[in-house]
Amino acid sequence: MARFLLHRLGLFAATLLLASAVVFALLDLLPGNAAQVMLGESATPEAVRALEQKMGLDRPAPERYARWALGFVTGELGTSASYDAPxxxxxxxxxxxxxxxxxxxxxxxxxxxxxxxxxxxxxxxxxxxxxxxxxxxxxxxxxxxxxxxxxxxxxxxxxxxxxxxxxxxxxxxxxxxxxxxxxxxxxxxxxxxxxxxxxxxxxxxxxxxxxxxxxxxxxxxxxxxxxxxxxxxxxxxxxxxxxxxxxxxxxxxxxxxxxxxxxxxxxxxxxxxxxxxxxxxxxxxxxxxxxxxxxxxxxxxxxxxxxxxxxxxxxxxxxx
CATH class of the missing domain: 1.10.3720.10 (MetI-like)
Structure with a gap:
């Protein structure tokens, strides 16, 4: 039973890791500027750059993915931009x-x-x-x-x-x-x-x-x-x-x-x-x-x- 459980848990962890990479890639690496999308077309370049720095969008994609995935493990998912709450x-x-x-x-x-x-x-x-x-x-x-x-x-x-x-x-x-x-x-x-x-x-x-x-x-x-x-x-x-x-x-x-x-x-x-x-x-x-x-x-x-x-x-x- 222990071997069966470990085998299933290993598959679960691998599947979850792969799924997290796909979700991150689909929503974070799509063409376009995420900060610009959130602020709208009327936002000034200064406001866009400030939001990029706040969200960490100016960092490399692998680093952003690692921080995001670690946040799910630790429960630190960041702050909602619209609700201004964790x-x-x-x-x-x-x-x-x-x-x-x-x-x-x-x-x-x-x-x-x-x-x-x-x-x-x-x-x-x-x-x-x-x-x-x-x-x-x-x-x-x-x-x-x-x-x-x-x-x-x-x-x-x-x-x-x-x-x-x-x-x-x-x-x-x-x-x-x-x-x-x-x-x-x-x-x-x-x-x-x-x-x-x-x-x-x-x-x-x-x-x-x-x-x-x-x-x-x-x-x-x-x-x-x-x-x-x-x-x-x-x-x-x-x-x-x-x-x-x-x-x-x-x-x-x-x-x-x-x-x-x-x-x-x-x-x-x-x-x-x-x-x-x-x-x-x-x-x-x-x-x-x-x-x-x-x-x-x-x-x-x-x-x-x-x-x-x-x-x-x-x-x-x-x-x-």
């Missing part, structure tokens, strides 16, 4: 909204999709299967932001059960609380989870159907095990490897998908911060946010690889 503090503040939102959406996706997918597979070809497939097809066809608007119209405007937007905070000092924060995130989480649950339900159904045809399933049934025990304890576990792969990709999509949903619900998370940073032409903040999202996707893939080894030890031995 970038690390801005990101930490917005993560308190985005991360719970993505986790809540992933929980909803997993609960709904696994239950629907396993049910459809167990009732293959019957009305229950057709209902699940029709509902999942509808979920795939509806855009998340449009579904979010429908949720607001129904549950906020018409019924008044949930707030239409904004975030009160997690503590009473911020004007909210745990329950108020969860209420504010529930509709956005549902909007995020709709499409992902539809995808995962269809994939779970296919994976479970494939395992149901295996010989060990017939053996388990012949031993007199209850159908539910065979389905959930034996079939689902053997179908989990491909399902976990899709779940990892989906969680990465949920993290990046908050960029749109947070703007629909006016949530002060990373998604809105990305839009604001681009609108303010705050390139250091944009660079840090892009790298953070890339690192999140790579980190999620690492967790999925480790789950492979926990689910099926044969994969762990094969990888080493």
């Amino acid at each position: 970038i690390g503090e801005l990101i930490a503040e917005r993560l308190a909204v985005t991360l719970p939102l993505a986790l809540l959406a992933m929980v909803l996706t997993t609960l709904v999709a696994l239950a629907a997918g396993v049910y459809a597979a167990a009732h293959h070809g019957r009305p229950g299967d057709l209902v699940v497939m029709a509902a999942s097809q509808l979920g795939l066809a509806v855009p998340g932001f449009w579904f979010g608007i429908l949720l607001v119209l129904l549950f906020s405007v018409t019924l008044g059960w949930f707030p239409a937007g904004g975030f009160p905070g997690w503590t009473e000092d911020e004007g909210g609380g745990l329950w108020d924060g969860l209420q504010a995130l529930l509709l956005p989480a549902l909007a995020l989870a709709a499409v992902q649950a539809a995808i995962l339900a269809r994939f779970t159904r296919s994976a479970v159907l494939e395992v149901l045809r295996e010989d060990f399933v017939r053996t388990a049934r012949a031993k007199g095990l209850a159908p539910r025990a065979v389905l959930w304890r034996h079939v689902l576990r053997n179908a989990l490897v491909p399902i976990v792969t899709v779940m990892g990709l989906q969680f990465a999509n949920l993290v990046t998908g908050t960029v749109v949903i947070e703007n629909v619900f006016a949530l002060p998370g990373l998604g809105r911060l990305v839009f604001q940073a681009i609108g303010n032409r705050d390139l250091p903040l944009v660079q840090a946010l892009v790298m953070l999202l890339v690192a999140a996707v790579i980190g999620i893939n690492l967790v999925v690889d480790l789950l492979y080894g926990a689910i099926d030890p044969r994969l762990r031995r094969a990888a080493t």
